Amino acid sequence: MTKENLIDCHNRILPFIHKTPVLSSRLVNERIEAKVYFKCENFQKAGAYKMRGATNAIMQLTNAQKQKGVVTHSSGNFAQALSLAAKSLNVKATIVMPSNAPVVKKNAVKQYNGQIIECEPTIEARQNAANQIVHSTGATFIHPSNDPNVILGQGTACIELLNEQSDLDVVFCPIGGGGLIAGSALAAHHFGNSCKVIGAEPFEADDAYRSLLSKKIETNKTANTIADGLRTQLGHHNFPIILKYINQIIRVTEAEIIEAMRFIWERMKIIIEPSSAVAFAALIKEKEQFKNQNIGIIISGGNVDVTKLPF
């Protein structure tokens, strides 16, 4: 995946995404003793950076493929993103969701004309359901994170951040399926000025941390974290990129995630989801290491059930 791939991808998706703002805060800078720049993908369409990768993946299909539609399995932000991207591009989207997915998430998909297929809440069942749709309709399966075109799309948030702040020493990303950090690592490599990318994970779902140590993809036996976007696993497309470019993954506790989330809500007055707070929590935890540096943070999304807050 070359610099040109990234540039082409960015130009391709630009008409369909928001160029989200980069915010900073005097209070945050004082607390961290560094300059911190938040790339606010919580303001992205459908409320998360996932819109970028979903749009790019659909746009790279042939016309024949587009006519047969796309399918994914997701109960999270990618479900909404693929539905909205497909709607914008006049393509049919089918979303496999576990039967116990929250009604609010199902409604969000329906709002974007996504067709929901319910399945039992197991990884096997949702994979089977998706395979069946691919088989019966000829639709193209698009994985939420383990897909080169999705990875390229997710990297464009970091390109925009570096375009605005070219002197970043480091960019913090949460790690779930690995699409965002892989894309960001490529972006930082091609567009940064010796800019490192640091991963952030909950202790409760630290598969990427352990994978980086063992140099093979590790799994999570459980994933009891409030950061619902980070309960997923690395894949064979993004893991080699992570291995190549990422040297450090910082793990945080659930309490640290909640404290970081509340700090951003109360001080910056923006709504970020727990998965985004993981990246800021990691910076708070290791702030001594980054003192006086220029630091980017990808605020990955803002989709929170405001009736069920952890504070």
Place this chain on the structure above:
Amino acid sequence: MTKENLIDCHNRILPFIHKTPVLSSRLVNERIEAKVYFKCENFQKAGAYKMRGATNAIMQLTNAQKQKGVVTHSSGNFAQALSLAAKSLNVKATIVMPSNAPVVKKNAVKQYNGQIIECEPTIEARQNAANQIVHSTGATFIHPSNDPNVILGQGTACIELLNEQSDLDVVFCPIGGGGLIAGSALAAHHFGNSCKVIGAEPFEADDAYRSLLSKKIETNKTANTIADGLRTQLGHHNFPIILKYINQIIRVTEAEIIEAMRFIWERMKIIIEPSSAVAFAALIKEKEQFKNQNIGIIISGGNVDVTKLPF
């Protein structure tokens, strides 16, 4: 209060305030069937537009007055704003607060070095306490809304909004003490292009609505509204301006306030306080009247206790 007064005031306070962003949202525009521009004073220093008027009022004091400090009574955003403005300008601030004010609000004042004097939770007690401080220390009393320099300062948010969107047909403001709407009315008159200012009030504290009808200052017997910033009364400095320039005040129910607040949180991913939601609720309620217009809304603040949300 002339156009020059407003310009001078704006230039004077600029180094001490944030130039807050103007946001818009495709989803909001679709819902309202108009173009809506949110002036985000929830991102202002100390979390509310009050910083503008507080800064201007202190800056207009003589050096001798500044040396003796300032005093106000407030349990809300003006308490924090005056404390922070005073700190920035190296002036001592004393804040009279009712003994039952939330600890979180007292802490915010302390964080900005404001000195808190507690009093019984009655209007009489807090006025007496403030008078006593003025008498014993020579400090200058600065009213949260009923003061010409405060009114001028609050008007600068609307100046910035009109500088960015010169074609606004109308600007919505919540009405509490009347400082924001009086300042905004002056700004719209001097800087707008036939731009009207519309007031918004809770039914539960509709003193301005009734005052506009009777053409004299009416009071609220009770003020059982979630919009805690709007429980206050108009004053003799801002009421004549309101009478002169404001033709319409729209009242909303508590349920409408909460629904509007939640819509902004969930769709725009920004934290606004209930008082700010009153202005957007008024627009939702009367949207037919404003169809296809260019509409500004002053989002007055974002100071919310996130542990006590109405949803």
